[in-house]
Amino acid sequence: MRDIPPATVARLPAYVRALEGLLADGCVTTSSEGLAARSGASPALVRKDLSSLGSWGTRGVGYDTAHLRDQVVAVLGLTTQRRVVVVGAGHLGHALARYPVFADRGFAVVGLVDADPAVVGTTVGGLVVRPVDALAELVASTGATIGIIATPAGPAQEVCDALVAAGVGGILTFAPRTLHVPDDVDLRAVDVASELAILAFHDRRRRA
Amino acid sequence: MRDIPPATVARLPAYVRALEGLLADGCVTTSSEGLAARSGASPALVRKDLSSLGSWGTRGVGYDTAHLRDQVVAVLGLTTQRRVVVVGAGHLGHALARYPVFADRGFAVVGLVDADPAVVGTTVGGLVVRPVDALAELVASTGATIGIIATPAGPAQEVCDALVAAGVGGILTFAPRTLHVPDDVDLRAVDVASELAILAFHDRRRRA
């Protein structure tokens, strides 16, 4: 297996979901075209992506749905459960701590942290909210490798630094600001207000 | 102003935020390098992006921070308030309906809809939750142009179709599945479980 292009990696989760949908529909084999329709990619792109993973299709037939699903899941590293800590127990933190889709995909939220003393000690989704200064200990004791930042913009960089110091390898942030991490830490950012702003741009164009 | 590349549009909200941060720090002028540090782009990319908007910098000096902020805000179409309806009043819908950053950016959540009769009629963030079949009327009466899908995967395509039929021009979905919209509707997807899966991929690589 050679290096997998980042754009391909970003599509793999959609392929896994498409394959599970096809499995649920009883499709034993799938073509690149069928997979494309369900995943939003083009058939050519599906074939190219899968071939960069090593390719497990049969010419003239297609892909074995269950087998391909297992292979893509393995490539993504979803066979091992990943432990996740969430920082910020506001509305978003609550939503994340109880999001059932995480469990379906092998992620377990094992810790929830908040800066507000009034929130610390309350229970959310079976987890007792811990204070921010318990973060390092929490990551260490749970073996969490991924941190989620669900705080306002203000404390986000500080929280990010604390997660890095605690040793997580990947961070997903929802805070509306740019964050900086060392090269060996993987950062992904979801910015809801920016998404709306991009929609607003096209909206304006459409009406102009 | 020529056509603006999609990759550039996607960075404009980060530039707006960077510029507002610089303004708050009292920086009257900014260089592409300063803007790059705050926005996460490279200095060359900042200059290229801004020049594709028409360019308002001064060689040897930099950009007028306040003026540039106003220009980028105008390009994004954020000078007019946009009205947004949210479908799904679960944890995520709650979080979105009250997210203060939307208001800061000129977005107003004007409607909240849910399929659960037990939730319909309750008040969230000053909005009374409406039933799903009130969606078209709600969009029409409020003049909403953007819809947010905060439902589980199951009903998401149906909700998406209903938003399109109701006449919104842009949709932001959080549902973990691929959605299909007509060409004249703009769709952006945030998929939290996929983001974690991508982090898991790199995590696996790091430990391998």
Added chain:
DNA sequence: TAGATTGTTAATCGATTAACAATC
């Protein structure tokens, strides 16, 4: 065999970086 569909190569397209002349 004939039809279908993959895997891969070549062509295209778009985005980023590097470099530097223009110019404040």
Added chain:
DNA sequence: TAGATTGTTAATCGATTAACAATC
């Protein structure tokens, strides 16, 4: 004028699409 920094062009890089030979 000298130093700084933009705006733009050319070079590079990566991603997508098109096309088709391989082959089930």
